Amino acid sequence: MKVPSLFLCALVTLGLASPAAAQFGLLEQGAKRAKQINDFRWTDEEKAALGARVSELVRQRYGVVQDPAVHKYVTLVGRTITEKTAKPGLPWTFIVLDTDAVNAFAAPHGYVHITRGALALMKNEAELAGVLSHEIVHVTEEHTIDTLKKNTLKSAAAEEVSGGNALIEFLANAAYNNILDNAYSRGDEGSADTLGIALISKAGYAPQGLGSFLGTLAERNKSATEKRGLFSSHPEMQARQDKLTATITKEKLAGTQLVEARYKSSISYKPVPQSQIATVAAGTKGLAGGSGGSKSAEPAPAKEEAPKKKGFGLSKLTGGGGSETKSAQVVGSGGARGLDPEKDAKGGGNPAVVAVKVTPADVQAFKKAGQLT
Numbered sequence: 001m002k003v004p005s006l007f008l009c010a011l012v013t014l015g016l017a018s019p020a021a022a023q024f025g026l027l028e029q030g031a032k033r034a035k036q037i038n039d040f041r042w043t044d045e046e047k048a049a050l051g052a053r054v055s056e057l058v059r060q061r062y063g064v065v066q067d068p069a070v071h072k073y074v075t076l077v078g079r080t081i082t083e084k085t086a087k088p089g090l091p092w093t094f095i096v097l098d099t100d101a102v103n104a105f106a107a108p109h110g111y112v113h114i115t116r117g118a119l120a121l122m123k124n125e126a127e128l129a130g131v132l133s134h135e136i137v138h139v140t141e142e143h144t145i146d147t148l149k150k151n152t153l154k155s156a157a158a159e160e161v162s163g164g165n166a167l168i169e170f171l172a173n174a175a176y177n178n179i180l181d182n183a184y185s186r187g188d189e190g191s192a193d194t195l196g197i198a199l200i201s202k203a204g205y206a207p208q209g210l211g212s213f214l215g216t217l218a219e220r221n222k223s224a225t226e227k228r229g230l231f232s233s234h235p236e237m238q239a240r241q242d243k244l245t246a247t248i249t250k251e252k253l254a255g256t257q258l259v260e261a262r263y264k265s266s267i268s269y270k271p272v273p274q275s276q277i278a279t280v281a282a283g284t285k286g287l288a289g290g291s292g293g294s295k296s297a298e299p300a301p302a303k304e305e306a307p308k309k310k311g312f313g314l315s316k317l318t319g320g321g322g323s324e325t326k327s328a329q330v331v332g333s334g335g336a337r338g339l340d341p342e343k344d345a346k347g348g349g350n351p352a353v354v355a356v357k358v359t360p361a362d363v364q365a366f367k368k369a370g371q372l373t
């Protein structure tokens with residue numbers, strides 16, 4: 001599932017032959033379209049195709065750090081946590097995005113993205129585990145799909161979306177915009193926090209890791225007039241940290257490991273202040289150029305190839321449309337008006353997934369070395 005061409009195959013298959021296509025066909029009849037999508041029961045294959053496409057959009061936006069060692073490390077921390085979930089068998093894929101922005105994004109069916117800038121800001125492995133587990137819970141509880149249904153599909157009835165592929169593309173773009181805008185409900189965020197720290201504690205990590213990182217974020221954001229970036233729509237930071245502390249006591253979460261030395265030897269990025277992050281126009285799609293590589297290894301987003309039809313809803317959702325958005329321009333630094341540097345940051349130039357092989361034995365050895373369980 002890590003080879004980009006397979007992603008495209010999955011989408012094509014979905015569009016032509018899956019049960020989804022049959023249901024999408026009904027949608028074309030027009031009536032009750034939104035309700036039908038809301039009631040739609042996704043198969044694993046459909047969730048996988050949607051997640052793959054959303055991840056592709058995220059990777060095309062920010063680029064991927066082309067460093068197998070960093071990916072292997074983040075994957076090992078991630079797998080240590082996913083082992084403890086009810087869905088250890090999802091095709092979990094951990095992706096480090098090539099941007100100074102501090103952010104993390106989950107996509108359906110096992111995709112967890114974290115930025116280089118977030119890694120730079122963390123002090124130890126327990127903090128990384130805390131943020132990854134929050135995103136992992138968004139996946140396992142299917143918050144990504146619920147948010148799509150709640151936020152986006154209400155307006156779907158008004159959209160002229162035709163055909164299975166066009167609809168998947170519509171849904172993937174909507175889900176992409178939701179996760180960039182952190183459109184989860186407050187309830188989803190709360191459960192991602194509390195279930196997340198329970199998971200890392202079960203794995204042996206100090207459950208204080210998430211709260212500790214949120215404290216660093218609060219400090220980073222204290223001069224900002226708006227809440228920015230990671231968890232931007234979350235409850236107030238202090239209330240959130242208080243809830244985490246209360247949960248640790250109430251649930252008797254007893255993990256203790258910080259694993260600081262291994263974190264420091266694995267991650268050497270330096271944080272970039274918000275005011276110095278280069279940004280691109282809000283809603284820009286596609287590659288912004290940068291430090292990650294010189295060439296795109298994948299075709300341009302299929303959005304560009306989608307049939308241009310009057311009323312086709314993507315441009316509304318992406319804040320732009322057609323080829324105008326194809327080449328992104330760096331428009332300013334973190335202070336540029338109306339831009340959130342943690343979301344609108346420039347990204348790297350290479351969207352290719354960095355495939356890493358991590359066996360169950362590797363995870364065992366990793367846990368043992370970190371005194372994890």
Ligand SMILES: [Zn+2]
Binds near residue numbers: 138184189
């Ligand atoms: Zn969240």
